[in-house]
Amino acid sequence: MVAAASNAGSIRANRTRALDTRGRSMTDDDIFEELCLLDPFPADAVAAAEARYERLVPRMIAAFEAWIAATAVERALPNPLFLLFHLLGARSERRAYRTLALFLRQDPIDVEMTLGDATTQTAARVLAHVCDGDPAPLMEIVYDADADEWVRSQALDAIAGATRAGTIDPARAEALLRRVHDDPPAPNGAPLWVGWQSAIAALRLEALRPLVKQAFDEGRVPSWADDHATFEAMFHREPGSASDVQVERDLAPVSMSEDFVTGSGMWLREGDDLGEFDDDELAAIESEIEHLMRDMGADDPL
Numbered sequence: 001m002v003a004a005a006s007n008a009g010s011i012r013a014n015r016t017r018a019l020d021t022r023g024r025s026m027t028d029d030d031i032f033e034e035l036c037l038l039d040p041f042p043a044d045a046v047a048a049a050e051a052r053y054e055r056l057v058p059r060m061i062a063a064f065e066a067w068i069a070a071t072a073v074e075r076a077l078p079n080p081l082f083l084l085f086h087l088l089g090a091r092s093e094r095r096a097y098r099t100l101a102l103f104l105r106q107d108p109i110d111v112e113m114t115l116g117d118a119t120t121q122t123a124a125r126v127l128a129h130v131c132d133g134d135p136a137p138l139m140e141i142v143y144d145a146d147a148d149e150w151v152r153s154q155a156l157d158a159i160a161g162a163t164r165a166g167t168i169d170p171a172r173a174e175a176l177l178r179r180v181h182d183d184p185p186a187p188n189g190a191p192l193w194v195g196w197q198s199a200i201a202a203l204r205l206e207a208l209r210p211l212v213k214q215a216f217d218e219g220r221v222p223s224w225a226d227d228h229a230t231f232e233a234m235f236h237r238e239p240g241s242a243s244d245v246q247v248e249r250d251l252a253p254v255s256m257s258e259d260f261v262t263g264s265g266m267w268l269r270e271g272d273d274l275g276e277f278d279d280d281e282l283a284a285i286e287s288e289i290e291h292l293m294r295d296m297g298a299d300d301p302l
Contacts, residue, residue, distance in 0.1 A: 028056060032063070035080030042083070046256055049087055060084045061096050064103045067114070075110045082115055089126030089254045097130040101137035104155075108148035122254055124154040124195075128161025129253040135159060135168055135176055142192065143185045152186065153195030160199035161251035174205050181211045184220070193221045201234040202247050209235065 026034075026048050034045035049056055063084055067075055081103075088096045104111060104123065112119060118126075127138060141147055141155035156177070163173040177200055186192040193215060200208045215221055216228040226234075237243035 028052065028059070031056070032059070032080050035083045036078040038082065041260060046083060046087070046260070049083075050256065053087075053091060057088070057091075057093060057095065060088060061099050064096070064099050068099075068103055068106060072107070072110060076113060079114065082118065085115065085118065085126060086122065086254050086260070087256060089122070089129055090256050092129040092253060094130055094132040097127075097132050098137050100126065100130055101141055101155075104151045105141055105144045105147045107146075108151075111148050111151065119148055120150045120154065122259070123151055124157035124161055124250070125252060125254050127155060127158035128165060128167075128251060131158065131162040131165075131167050133162075133167050135162070135172065138162075139176060142180065145185070149186070149191045153191045153193075156180070156192065156195035156199045157202070157251070160202040163203055164251055170203065170205075173199075173203060174207060177205065177208055178211070181208070181215065188219045189222045191222065191225075194225045197221055197226065197231050198234070201231055202251065204235055 026045070031045045031048045031052070034042045035049065063079070063081060067079060067081060085100065085103075088100065104119075104127075115123070131138065138155045138158055142152050144152065159168060159173050159176060162168040163170055177196065180192075180196055197212050197215065200212055212221075212231055213228060216231070234243055234247070237247070
């Protein structure tokens with residue numbers, strides 16, 4: 001039971017108001033409700049969440065904890081986690097590091113439904129910049145055979161990002177990436193090896209270059225991904241070159257203004273369709289969720 005004084009303080013905090021562009025006042029509950037809506041982009045709710053960030057961050061983290069503890073049906077309901085994931089990443093929120101790492105290790109279907117293309121486009125950037133210097137949660141993702149295979153690859157890119165940001169010591173990063181080679185967490189051809197070789201290229205780890213050549217020769221890196229020549233070109237990229245700029249962009253912190261509103265890095269922009277789904281695909285997804293809820297006897301999970 002929470003103390004009455006704490007409840008009173010929480011009630012007073014929730015009554016703090018912000019105005020959206022239509023002049024409508026927004027409570028904290030309003031913000032979280034609107035963050036569930038991705039089409040059109042909820043710019044007002046995002047701005048309000050950023051303005052109240054310090055007060056809301058415990059609730060943001062708690063939302064992920066609740067999702068982790070939820071059933072599959074509950075996880076499929078509308079939630080604000082997609083935008084919360086990026087809000088926390090944009091602020092390099094280290095308090096959320098372990099919770100987000102655990103979130104990404106959950107059932108791949110549930111994670112995919114919640115994050116969509118972020119599992120391959122921005123997960124590494126978020127993880128890299130919430131990392132508190134301890135790479136253990138990232139390596140737990142890498143070695144979790146039940147986690148999404150692309151999320152595991154992104155965790156290796158996150159090691160490179162955190163190292164370039166100065167959060168992880170380069171010698172430790174090299175040791176971790178060598179461990180992945182010596183103690184393979186995935187079979188040959190798995191997406192994980194894409195992140196492994198790209199992390200080594202991003203960090204220009206000379207001692208691991210022969211291992212990458214060996215991995216390509218053995219077929220560890222999938223043939224549909226990069227070839228060894230591409231790896232070498234990225235490894236030897238010139239400072240300021242297009243390849244170097246691409247590495248910087250791929251490992252930079254997410255930006256709620258640039259990556260979402262202006263659309264420079266993400267697919268979700270104000271007025272765009274939801275992700276890459278058309279109306280028929282969205283209807284099919286909604287129908288599948290309804291069937292799942294009926295099959296489980298949860299027509300009204302709320």
